[in-house]
Each structure stands twice: as C-alpha cells, then as structure tokens.
Amino acid sequence: MRAVQQMIKPWRHVFKLDPDRELGDGELEALCLSGTDAIMVGGSSGVTYENTVDLMSRIRRYALPVALEVSDLEAAVPGFDLYMIPMVLNTPDPTWIVGHHRRAIERYGYLIPWDMLLTEGYIVLNDNSTVARLTGADTDLQAEEAAAYAQVADKLMSLPVVYLEYSGRFGEVETVRTVREAVEHSQLFYGGGITSEAEAVQMAALCDTVVVGNIIYQDLEQALLTVQAVKNTQQMHFE
Numbered sequence: 001m002r003a004v005q006q007m008i009k010p011w012r013h014v015f016k017l018d019p020d021r022e023l024g025d026g027e028l029e030a031l032c033l034s035g036t037d038a039i040m041v042g043g044s045s046g047v048t049y050e051n052t053v054d055l056m057s058r059i060r061r062y063a064l065p066v067a068l069e070v071s072d073l074e075a076a077v078p079g080f081d082l083y084m085i086p087m088v089l090n091t092p093d094p095t096w097i098v099g100h101h102r103r104a105i106e107r108y109g110y111l112i113p114w115d116m117l118l119t120e121g122y123i124v125l126n127d128n129s130t131v132a133r134l135t136g137a138d139t140d141l142q143a144e145e146a147a148a149y150a151q152v153a154d155k156l157m158s159l160p161v162v163y164l165e166y167s168g169r170f171g172e173v174e175t176v177r178t179v180r181e182a183v184e185h186s187q188l189f190y191g192g193g194i195t196s197e198a199e200a201v202q203m204a205a206l207c208d209t210v211v212v213g214n215i216i217y218q219d220l221e222q223a224l225l226t227v228q229a230v231k232n233t234q235q236m237h238f239e
Ligand SMILES: CC(C)=CCC/C(C)=C/CC/C(C)=C/CC/C(C)=C/CC/C(C)=C/CC/C(C)=C/CC/C(C)=C/COP(=O)(O)OP(=O)(O)O
Pocket: 018, 042, 043, 044, 045, 069, 070, 071, 072, 073, 076, 077, 078, 079, 083, 085, 086, 087, 088, 096, 097, 100, 101, 102, 104, 105, 108, 111, 112, 113, 122, 129, 130, 131, 134, 135, 165, 167, 168, 213, 214
C-alpha cells in the first residue's frame, strides 16, 4: 500500500476547513486539539492561494496531518502532508472528471509530488450544494445507482477513496448503507450535514471516515462533540 494510503487509513474523523471562511485562533486551536485525526483544507468556491497559505500556516502550529483537497489550480500550495484530488463521478461534464486534472498536469509537470497525491472518487448527492451546481452533478440517484458509481471507483478504477458527498445536508442512511455494502477496497468517506453526535454516530457506523465541515462555523461546540462520537463508534461489518 502507498504511504499516503497508509497515512489516511486510520482516519475515522476529519474536520474540513474552508479557506474562504473566518476562523479565530482560539477556535482553530480547539479543533486541532480536539482529537480529530486530520484536517482537510478545501472548499468549492472562493479558495485562493493567499487564503490557503494563510490557513495552512496557522494549522501547521499543531501536530496533526493536514491535507489540501485541490479544487482550484490557483490554490496549489506546497507544504501540505498530502494532496487529495477529487474526480466527480456522477457528472456528465468531463471537465470535473479529468479535464482540470489534465490541465494541472500540463501546467505543473515535474513539480507535482506524485507520491503525495491521493485520488478521491466523489459521488455528489445534494442537488442544493455549491459543488453540485459547479460540477452539474446528476444528484438524482437511487441507492443502487450510487452504489454502482462507487463500484466504478473501487473495482474498475481502484481509487483509494470513495467520497459520498452530501455537503450541506445530512444524507440518506439507506443510500450510504447500500454504498457501504458495495465498496470493498476503497476507503469510504462520508461528508455532509453532520450537526450532532447522533448524526455523526449513524455515519460512523457505516463509513470508514466521517468528515465534518459547515457546523464548525455555526456551532463549534457541537462540531467538537462529533470527534469522540465518531471515535467511540464501531463500524458495522457487512459480508
Ligand atoms: C505544485 C504543487 C504544490 C502541487 C500540489 C498538487 C497539485 C496541484 C497537483 C496537480 C495534479 C492534479 C491532478 C490536480 C487537480 C486539479 C483540479 C482543480 C481538479 C478538479 C477537482 C474538482 C473535481 C473540483 C470540483 C469541486 C470539488 C469536488 C471540491 C471538493 C471540495 C468540496 C466539495 C468542498 C465543499 O465545498 P463547500 O464550500 O464546503 O460547499 P458548501 O458551500 O456546500 O458548504
């Protein structure tokens, strides 16, 4: 297994911080010392080189892994522990599957630290989200259709990560369960709409890694409570 895959394998809980949103030093310290396994830096709009460098250097004061989820080439900042590269599987627009990626490779060439890159097969499921609008994702999927996309990522493309993305809304548990049953090798990330311990526990039982984002900016105390909720939850096993 590649070193980057080994790095993310133990991640159960991750906070995703958006460079385009304000976060005080005290709040950042609470997040970084919360016991979460890692910080992902990313957003689907307003991410610039400047706000990404600024956030990375502030997180760097703490001893936990920090990943950049690359969503805009202008914000390809060196100095992260790893780079997570989304490919949106359920869009008809190849720009978001391979187009930006081809351009990135043409632009950065030998500067790309390949051994620090990890590809994520994104399945975008909230129609009312920035990422769905941006990528034109076909979010109107039955559970079995989402599971088929997950198997494209897992079994045909051998992607290290399948990312069920409900950004901004709590997902359908039955869909997540159906996807869980279909994914064998990829690490299954869940993100979207977690605002409480109970919601965190539900998704932690089904997924390898739970990502918590927006609630950080709305109710920090609730966000912090999700860390132990996830870590104390055992994953269900499916045959
Ligand atoms: C030189 C150097 C340091 C290199 C570093 C790495 C690098 C740049 C390597 C180049 C290789 C490469 C292949 C890069 C890919 C470039 C790229 C721009 C790909 C497109 C990625 C993509 C599909 C983006 C679409 C949007 C997306 C899926 C974003 C992921 C994050 C996300 C969904 C955040 C949620 O957004 P949020 O703002 O929270 O949304 P809400 O408003 O709903 O809350």
